[in-house]
Ligand code: HEM
């Protein structure tokens with residue numbers, strides 16, 4: 001999910017073990033052989049550098065940027081329900097537990113996709129295809145932080161939060177990830193997994209899993225992912241096809257289907273936002289703000305659908321990255337000021 005830097009490397013450098021003799025330049029996600037290093041012979045320094053690089057590789061496997069985005073959306077959802085009653089201790093526990101479970105999901109996703117990731121320029125520098133981390137180490141790490149994170153949420157936040165976390169993990173790792181190679185419907189399943197952390201935040205703030213407000217919050221993030229991901233899927237359609245991923249623009253190359261899906265998500269989103277702000281004071285004002293926050297992404301979706309190309313797709317991706325924080329800000333403002 002992240003926009004990894006692509007540094008040239010040989011994809012045939014696939015490895016099944018962490019290579020103790022290689023000193024990777026972790027910041028570049030690249031690596032060089034110890035034999036090339038001027039520090040050859042300084043075993044302590046070499047071992048320390050190798051350990052540091054392996055730790056950095058495990059950290060990168062968690063996809064820290066998507067974890068950060070998930071934490072922001074989860075936290076905003078909790079804030080929307082709790083308002084000024086929000087407990088900072090609860091938030092801290094929610095962030096720690098959710099980061100571990102979401103990080104685990106990303107590690108497992110890359111463990112399963114390590115061969116496909118080696119075929120895409122966008123992902124071939126990741127820790128598994130580049131050989132920085134062994135599949136065995138990734139598997140143990142992913143399972144360990146997933147179990148610890150789930151237990152942490154159940155003990156320190158609530159059992160319902162932990163339950164939704166597990167459902168999200170299963171949806172992402174066991175459904176979305178294998179479906180990417182089978183059907184373009186994978187995006188719908190991935191969007192459900194991407195949106196469920198909203199329900200984790202809602203449940204953490206004391207919300208019931210049957211409260212429609214929680215599901216409206218889930219719907220916000222679910223719908224947003226269509227324009228967000230259709231733009232990305234168009235830009236990387238060649239790489240996705242090479243890696244065997246059946247994204248919409250791969251199976252329907254005109255881009256029209258991707259365009260219509262982007263439009264549908266972009267248009268439905270403000271309707272859900274308006275429904276959420278209706279109960280609060282100044283609802284008409286916040287409804288107008290919700291439409292204003294959505295306008296750029298709606299316009300970009302129509303432009304993309306009318307003429308699917310790399311420029312309109314990039315504009316759509318950019319507008320999606322503005323639209324999400326703007327929408328969340330409108331919701332929080334309605335809750336706190338309305
Ligand atoms: C079906 C679900 C999703 C898919 C398949 C997806 C995929 C991606 C991909 C491949 C990129 C990299 C684009 C590039 O390299 O140019 C990206 C970027 C991004 N995504 Fe998503 N995403 C999804 C859901 C989400 C969700 C739920 C969030 C927020 C909670 C999110 C936030 C972002 C952000 C902020 C970026 C830009 C920064 C970055 O590259 O890390 N995405 N997404």
Ligand SMILES: CC(C)=CCC/C(C)=C/CC/C(C)=C/COP(=O)(O)OP(=O)(O)O
Pocket residue numbers: 001002066070098101102105106109165168169172176190191193194197
């Ligand atoms: C709390 C918890 C368990 C959260 C996990 C949910 C999660 C990580 C959602 C991310 C959304 C998503 C489908 C991203 C794309 O992955 P991708 O595999 O298509 O991205 P890639 O091609 O960059 O690997």
